[in-house]
Amino acid sequence: MIEILQTGTRITLQDVGRPGHRHEGIPRSGAADKLSFGLANWMVGNDWNTPALECVLGGQHFKFHKDMTIAIAGAEMWAQVNGQNVSNFTAFKVKSGNILTLSFARIGCRAYLAVPGGFQGDDFLGSISTYLPASLGGYKGRALQSRDQLETLDITTTTRSIPKGYAPQFSNHMVFRALEGPEFYDLCLASQRNLFIDPYEATQNTNRMGARLKGNKVVPKEVTNMISSPLLPGTLQCPPDGQPILAMTDGHCTGGYLRTLQIIRVDLWLMGQIKPGSKISFRRSIGDDAFEVLAGRNAFYSSLMDGFSF
């Protein structure tokens, strides 16, 4: 059993989400950084899509009430067990009574804590992913609180280290490859260019639903009222004030703002590492290239994690 001593900024239980329900207003949700989530699971010998804890920005303290193997992946948060540094790239053993502390996210935003066999949560539409706006899934539909106790399974596991080349490198200046969104050409020419020039900065209004950015204003050629239309994670929307909003994993299923850019699928996982203050640049991608890159990265990571795809 694991006890939460301090929740830090936030801890939620996540898996790979509940696809196929956007037409009912239910976003997919799931781990915001799918890659780090998968790697944490792989290190303790789980299937990559096993439920794990998503820890935001650090400040989390956990107490273990039995001996077990655990792994942490994602944002570097100066993790320590009873004051001894532990690695983000290898699974390790903890003893009953040990305390794990995550300090603060030096680079990136989210770290994943995986245990053998994963965690139990409330199922909704086939997923235990926590979606806070509707209190779905997770631990009683909410974020974890201090003194919550999570049961863990007694199963023996291998203790793995991420092989060289598979661990993502994070930076507080992130570059996303993007294609033109459906309304990209409704922007004035200067805005079309500006989106790809200076970096934007994520504001305090940054969470699993989206990141409000500040930077060069994005202005349409003419102001029109858009009719509400479907919206995807990774879409850069342009509201009337000209400061773009990047939709994330819990983002709205439909929206009424111009959809200016769409981050390519293979880069979506990195959105989970955006925190307030992160610098964000967009690089233009080409449809066919995006497809090739995706196929290559899926093959690369599924050779490590069986069945993994971005």
Place this chain on the structure above:
Amino acid sequence: MASISEYDIIPYGDSAFLVQFATKVYSETVTNHIHALIHSLQGHDHWEEVVPGYNSLLAYFCPAKFKPYEAKKVLIKALKNPVAASKSVSKTIDIPVCYGGEFGPDMETIMESSGLSQQKIIKLHSEKSYTVCMMGFIPGFTFLSEAPQLLHHARRPTPRTIIPAGSVGIAGWQTGIYGLESPGGWQLIGRTPLNMFDKDRDAPFLVHAGDDVKFVPISPLEYAKIEKRIS
């Protein structure tokens, strides 16, 4: 007259296509066509998400199973020959609504702009049935077909930070129901005691895109009774 043959298929990222119909106003023909399309595409398991809009449709595919040009081919074929949803699939659902007062704080705004009495507004809003055009932006939010023209009204200039679940509102020509408590800018004219979305119910969603709904005016007393019965 909006045409179902006037549309563009626009790539939306590397894993989705958006079918954008040319109509800029509400069109029953286009809405029915979109719902028939959704019905025929949902039978194809290579789509991860198929999402209706008022005048658009999103088809999100899994690139591991489906190359973009193959996805587009399936989409074009469906657009030419959608399998119409059989009438028995769609149903008309009565939604009891208590209009005005604390349940509809913007009723007076609509009375002013329309020049109509509250009674007349209630009659106009509840005498026709509406099609559920789309769901979202959050679970249970129900976007309905066009409200009677006299009731059309722009959104509030400053959105409210909290709107109670079940609130019935107007935004431009649209009318709809807030499924969950959320912020929002629609003009609120009433509220239903029903839960549009309840994760613990066997059928979590009260309505689905393609259904018809009809509002049934109720008194505050009846509202309280229904609310008590279902809680």
